[in-house]
Amino acid sequence: MDIGDLSQLLRVSSLDPSLKKLKLHLVTWNVGTAFPPQDADHLLQLDMPMDMYVIGLQEVNCKIINILSDFVFDDPWSLFFMDVLSSLGYVKVASIRMQGLMLLVFVKHQHIPFIQDIRTNYTRTGLYGYWGNKGGVTIRMSIYGHMVCFMNCHLPAHMENANQRLDDFERILEVQRFEGQSVPVILDHDALFWFGDLNFRIADHGIHFVRETINNLQFSLLWENDQLNLAKKKEAILQGFMEGPLLFKPTYKFDLHSNTYDTSEKKRKPAWTDRILWKLKNVSQVSEEDKKSEEDPVFTVTLKNYISHMCYGISDHKPVTGTFMLQLKPLVSSPLVTLGPIGEWSADEDSLVSFSAVPDFPSSVWDWIGLYKVAFRHIHDYVTFAWVKDNEISCSGNVKQVYINADEIPRGGGKFVLCYYCHNIQSLTGISQPFQIKPAQLLEEKKFLVENFNESDELDRSKWSELASTSS
Numbered sequence: 001m002d003i004g005d006l007s008q009l010l011r012v013s014s015l016d017p018s019l020k021k022l023k024l025h026l027v028t029w030n031v032g033t034a035f036p037p038q039d040a041d042h043l044l045q046l047d048m049p050m051d052m053y054v055i056g057l058q059e060v061n062c063k064i065i066n067i068l069s070d071f072v073f074d075d076p077w078s079l080f081f082m083d084v085l086s087s088l089g090y091v092k093v094a095s096i097r098m099q100g101l102m103l104l105v106f107v108k109h110q111h112i113p114f115i116q117d118i119r120t121n122y123t124r125t126g127l128y129g130y131w132g133n134k135g136g137v138t139i140r141m142s143i144y145g146h147m148v149c150f151m152n153c154h155l156p157a158h159m160e161n162a163n164q165r166l167d168d169f170e171r172i173l174e175v176q177r178f179e180g181q182s183v184p185v186i187l188d189h190d191a192l193f194w195f196g197d198l199n200f201r202i203a204d205h206g207i208h209f210v211r212e213t214i215n216n217l218q219f220s221l222l223w224e225n226d227q228l229n230l231a232k233k234k235e236a237i238l239q240g241f242m243e244g245p246l247l248f249k250p251t252y253k254f255d256l257h258s259n260t261y262d263t264s265e266k267k268r269k270p271a272w273t274d275r276i277l278w279k280l281k282n283v284s285q286v287s288e289e290d291k292k293s294e295e296d297p298v299f300t301v302t303l304k305n306y307i308s309h310m311c312y313g314i315s316d317h318k319p320v321t322g323t324f325m326l327q328l329k330p331l332v333s334s335p336l337v338t339l340g341p342i343g344e345w346s347a348d349e350d351s352l353v354s355f356s357a358v359p360d361f362p363s364s365v366w367d368w369i370g371l372y373k374v375a376f377r378h379i380h381d382y383v384t385f386a387w388v389k390d391n392e393i394s395c396s397g398n399v400k401q402v403y404i405n406a407d408e409i410p411r412g413g414g415k416f417v418l419c420y421y422c423h424n425i426q427s428l429t430g431i432s433q434p435f436q437i438k439p440a441q442l443l444e445e446k447k448f449l450v451e452n453f454n455e456s457d458e459l460d461r462s463k464w465s466e467l468a469s470t471s472s
Contacts, residue, residue, distance in 0.1 A: 032315035036080035056152030113335035145331025295348030337430030366423035412437030
């Protein structure tokens with residue numbers, strides 16, 4: 001099955017027309033080559049339940065030794081967010097890095113089978129396109145059948161480069177293409193979230209006026225001279241992009257570990273360089289007849305919160321977050337693959353997995369089933385896996401069985417889940433309910449006790465025989 005037919009498959013699988021609400025928390029932060037902070041509670045708004053986290057970072061340490069280390073091990077920032085979120089039931093389903101630009105996507109366990117068709121891309125714009133210190137990294141995915149794209153950018157700095165920033169953004173939109181035929185172009189997605197250190201500045205006003213206005217919390221006096229706001233009024237490429245009101249202090253440039261604006265000799269003028277915007281697909285391209293159709297998918301985005309986080313001082317930028325409510329009519333209401341363990345599993349016995357897939361499922365010889373700890377961190381954080389085609393031992397109608405060798409199962413046992421990875425869709429298309437694996441150690445102890453009991457029983461019989469012979 002061609003991956004371009006995936007959206008059609010999802011529509012065919014649609015059973016539940018009711019609207020679903022998903023809360024998305026989006027982070028952008030120029031971290032200035034710093035290491036992660038002590039905690040992320042305020043940044044991630046951990047006191048509020050979220051369904052998805054999308055985290056865009058700029059200026060992650062990209063010295064050669066750090067990049068080489070990150071190829072072998074997860075980088076400190078990925079580890080930091082995985083440590084925080086995995087214990088709360090989130091899994092990193094996608095990531096991409098281009099030098100100092102990084103983009104991570106985490107979702108709750110229950111949404112994993114409905115996050116599909118994941119693709120990534122990147123565009124360098126530094127040094128005329130040869131260097132990746134500036135540019136954009138992108139992750140696109142199908143969320144319950146709706147195509148959504150997330151783009152993290154770091155655009156050129158300095159007041160005089162406003163046009164260059166727009167040119168680079170337009171180039172990123174033009175050159176990035178995604179594999180497959182479903183939605184290859186960024187602007188054709190149902191929703192596009194554009195964020196990052198966009199580096200737009202406050203024009204005309206002098207530094208003293210800007211700082212005094214900020215001190216008096218009169219932010220609206222600066223909005224009309226914000227370069228991005230000015231560009232949105234006249235640049236065709238920005239038509240349709242929306243942003244929440246800038247009701248927080250400009251997020252650049254601060255002295256490190258303080259809330260004081262730049263006191264160095266350069267005395268940079270404060271600016272809202274760190275931004276989050278979004279755009280929905282152009283509804284004017286849909287015919288009136290299609291608009292009236294009850295089969296038309298529903299997808300809306302509502303901004304619930306748009307703030308900066310002044311409590312973080314490891315960088316000269318303050319992080320910015322946007323919390324969104326995505327309301328959509330699911331185009332798929334059940335996983336493409338349903339799977340689970342057969343019988344009780346023990347760590348010293350071969351075990352079986354049963355699974356079934358929807359008709360016309362785009363299976364591949366590269367599909368696999370992974371065994372994960374319940375609090376797994378990312379797609380490849382499995383304890384072991386089995387190739388579906390190689391390890392298949394039984395097939396009855398649409399139900400198939402795959403075995404996992406006892407040598408591959410953790411001897412300590414514990415609580416686990418099974419996940420089905422589809423190579424063609426580049427995502428986990430099914431996840432089982434949590435289940436328990438009996439540790440091998442307990443079984444060995446049981447065997448030891450049984451053997452001791454048998455030996456004790458034989459000894460008792462011998463003693464009774466001796467007593468009987470003596471009495472006779």
